[in-house]
Structures are given as C-alpha cells and as structure tokens.
Amino acid sequence: MPCTVDFTTVSTTGLESSPVADALAGLRANEARYFKNKYSHVFTVEPAADARPTIDWVHRILDAERGIVISSPPLEATGFQVENIRMAYVFYTSGLSINVMYTLDEAGKRAVGFKLSDGMEVPAELGSFKFARQKSKLAGTIRGSYFVIKNEY
Secondary structure, three states: OOEEOOOOOOOOOOOOOOOOHHHHHHHHHHHHHHHHHHHOOOOEEEEHHHOHHHHHHHHHHHHHHHOOOOOOOEEEEEEEEEOOEEEEEEEEOOOEEEEEEEEOOOOOOEEEEEEEOOOOOOOHHHOOOOOEEEEEOOOEEEEEEEEEOOOOO
C-alpha cells in the first residue's frame, strides 16, 4: 500500500532495516519536499515487493547502460510522472537512493542519479563515479552523482 512521505515530520517507517535509516529517511523526505515545492506532487512510496515493475525498470536501465547491478536489497520505490517527465526512485537498505529522470520528449533530458545517505560508504558497484556533496536540513550531507541515459526505455 502506498505511503505518503511527510517532509515536515521525518519518519523511518519502511526503512527500519537500513543501518542508516535516519539519514535515508531524511534523504527520502528531501526528495518529497522537492517534488511538492517544484511540481505540487505528493511523493508516495511503496514496499519493494509491491513496486517490482518500477524497480525492474530502474535495474534494467542500470544494467543496459553501464552494466551496474546493485548488491543492496531495495526497501521502497515509487514511479510517477510530472509534466512530461517519467520519474522513478528506489531506496536501498544500504542507504543508497537511485532515481531515473526520463523525459518523454525525444530530445529531452534522461539521466540516472545516485544519492548516498549520510554515514554510508560508496558501494563497490559505484566506485568509478565521483560524488559531489550538498547539505540538506532534512538529510545532512548528501553525496550525489549521475550519468546520462543514451538509449530508449
């Protein structure tokens, strides 16, 4: 069952099995705040078992584009569309968050973003990426990176 992410009262519900649950909850809330402020979109997530199509789509893009297979189990995911952009988020036990921004226009921007929760190490499968740091009131220090999607999905 989908759960609305509250960014005013950060909750670890659904993320309790993560060793960095508090930081991951802050990261999730940070994303919820962004989409509410920019698009008036209410950010909801569902347990990984209920979000298999979204998780499979993200994993297919990672594997086809860069040969990346994430070793950490997914905890939650969401997929939605704002304006002409298809979005997908997957939150992992390790504290990793992966998002896919896929503009539906042919000439639009398409990318995969990685965000690391405060307190987690860079996963071995993402060791070749350079991560920039940003501060967040909700999530502490977020480290992020991305790559551009070249093919159609």
